[in-house]
Amino acid sequence: xxxxxxxxxxxxxxxxxxxxxxxxxxxxxxxxxxxxxxxxxxxxxxxxxxxxxxxxxxxxxxxxxxxxxxxxxxxxxxxxxxxxxxxxxxxxxxxxxxxxxxxxxxxxxxxxxxxxxxxxxxxxxxxxxxxxxxxxxxxxxxxxxxxxxxxxxxxxxxxxxxxxxxxxxxxxxxxxxxxxxxxxxxxxxxxxxxxxxxxxxxxxxxxxxxxxxxxxxxxxxxxxxxxxxxxxxxxxxxxxxxxxxxxxxxxxxxxxxxxxxxxxxxxxxxxxxxxxxxxxxxxxxxxxxxxxxxxxxxxxxxxxxxxxxxxxxxxxxxxxxxxxxxxxxxxxxxxxxxxxxxxxxxx
Ligand code: ATP
Ligand code: FE
Numbered sequence: 001x002x003x004x005x006x007x008x009x010x011x012x013x014x015x016x017x018x019x020x021x022x023x024x025x026x027x028x029x030x031x032x033x034x035x036x037x038x039x040x041x042x043x044x045x046x047x048x049x050x051x052x053x054x055x056x057x058x059x060x061x062x063x064x065x066x067x068x069x070x071x072x073x074x075x076x077x078x079x080x081x082x083x084x085x086x087x088x089x090x091x092x093x094x095x096x097x098x099x100x101x102x103x104x105x106x107x108x109x110x111x112x113x114x115x116x117x118x119x120x121x122x123x124x125x126x127x128x129x130x131x132x133x134x135x136x137x138x139x140x141x142x143x144x145x146x147x148x149x150x151x152x153x154x155x156x157x158x159x160x161x162x163x164x165x166x167x168x169x170x171x172x173x174x175x176x177x178x179x180x181x182x183x184x185x186x187x188x189x190x191x192x193x194x195x196x197x198x199x200x201x202x203x204x205x206x207x208x209x210x211x212x213x214x215x216x217x218x219x220x221x222x223x224x225x226x227x228x229x230x231x232x233x234x235x236x237x238x239x240x241x242x243x244x245x246x247x248x249x250x251x252x253x254x255x256x257x258x259x260x261x262x263x264x265x266x267x268x269x270x271x272x273x274x275x276x277x278x279x280x281x282x283x284x285x286x287x288x289x290x291x292x293x294x295x296x297x298x299x300x301x302x303x304x305x306x307x308x309x310x311x312x313x314x315x316x317x318x319x320x321x322x323x324x325x326x327x328x329x330x331x332x333x334x335x336x337x338x339x340x341x342x343x344x345x346x347x
Contacts, residue, residue: 002068003075003317004098005310006059008051008091009083009111010137011042014306015058017066017073020314022121026065027300027307028058037176048086055094062306070102077313080108080323081330088329096325107313108323112335114308116144119268121311122297130264130292132255132283135271135303136162136177141206141258142335147315150335153258154206161247162273164210168217168243172236182240183276189234189241194220196246198253206258208250217243244278252282259290268295270302 001020008014016027032050036042063070078095081088092108099106115133119125131142140155159167162179169178174185196216199209217239224235231239259267267287274280274296287294301307 001074001314002066002072003077003107003310003313004059004062004070004073005109005306005308005313006055006076006078006091006095007111007114007304007306007309008055008087009079009081010087010304011036011047012304013051013054013058014304014309015055015062016306016310017062017068018121018307018310018314022311024121024307025068026062027305028062028065029300029305030054030058040170042084044084044086047084048090051087051090055090058306059094059098070098070104073102073104075105075107075313075317077107077109077310077316079111079114079309080327081110081333083111083331085329085331088331092327092329096327100325105317106323106327107316107321108327109309109312109316110333110335111309112138112333113147113150114312115270115302116142116150116335117147117312117315118270118297118301118308119266119295120315121308122301123295125266125268125295128262128264129266129268130259130262132251132258132267132269132274133271134161134251134269134273134279136160136166136273138271139208139210141254143262143264147312148319148321152334152336153261154208154254156208156210158209158211159214161210161251162271164214164247165273167214168240171214171218171221172231172239177272179272179276182244183278185237185240186244186278187237189237189239191238191241191245193238194242196220196242198246198249201250201253206254206261208254210247210250213243213246244276248276248279248282251279252286255283255286256290259286259292264292266293266295268297270297272299272303274302275299
């Protein structure tokens with residue numbers, strides 16, 4: 001069994017060919033960071049146009065690198081949401097075109113299911129397991145019960161941690177993406193110098209909030225600037241260290257609760273923020289304390305890619321999912337309802 005996967009829901013255009021045994025034959029990712037850099041965020045219209053321009057090439061490249069032809073494949077999986085609808089549509093249209101032209105089955109995949117099922121692509125992981133998805137756009141706990149059954153335990157009620165890292169980097173004049181820049185600064189900082197909040201820790205449950213933390217950093221920066229006319233290198237490092245420690249503490253405590261609730265034998269993490277060494281080490285400790293294993297797939301499979309989409313397509317295909325030409329892109333698509341029939345989906 002082998003599937004072509006297509007991903008275009010945010011600012012990465014990606015295509016991949018994956019086999020049913022988890023072998024990744026190819027995985028091509030074309031980013032758009034430089035296109036959006038001047039605007040301080042992803043511009044949906046620019047993203048959609050760039051996807052349209054790059055998708056064909058990505059798919060050709062992925063096929064070429066895999067050594068397979070379209071005729072050798074068993075299906076086409078495409079991200080059908082959630083995400084920026086222009087980009088999602090571009091991918092869905094291309095996938096439909098390929099399916100119509102070859103007669104291959106078409107499977108519409110939830111982008112979040114792609115992230116959530118990645119541990120099964122990289123390792124022989126059995127259900128159920130607890131997944132913490134922590135990226136620039138998302139932050140949520142999912143108990144993964146089956147390839148089509150996800151239970152959301154909680155998540156951020158405002159910013160995602162990656163977004164907070166990026167905003168704090170901007171506040172402190174550090175380059176984007178902010179995560180790696182803040183982590184590098186934090187290495188020489190004192191995390192205890194600034195008393196930054198640990199939002200929502202006093203409340204039960206697994207929901208999180210990160211926007212107040214970013215505001216606290218802004219206030220601390222402005223207080224320092226007002227008192228001394230600017231920030232020293234050490235001030236900046238201390239702020240970064242304090243901010244990183246606050247995020248790590250919140251994630252660790254909420255993960256502890258989620259694990260206690262689910263009692264799954266494994267904690268898996270995905271998303272760009274899981275690349276952070278301090279956060280990763282804290283989460284690993286939480287898993288160990290809870291008697292659970294810990295798994296963080298390689299970063300290139302934790303951030304947006306099409307191998308995870310091809311794999312999620314294979315899993316859904318094995319459960320019998322087939323989408324027809326009426327497959328619709330969905331800007332919003334909560335993962336709890338991933339198994340619910342898509343609006344307008346035909347057989
Ligand atoms: P999504 O995939 O949810 O739509 P995204 O594409 O922004 O969102 P990813 O590509 O998974 O998410 O991750 C990018 C985010 O991860 C950025 O916000 C970046 O700052 C953050 N990040 C990357 N490396 C680190 C790090 N070492 N520490 C903290 N954050 C990091
Ligand atoms: Fe993603």
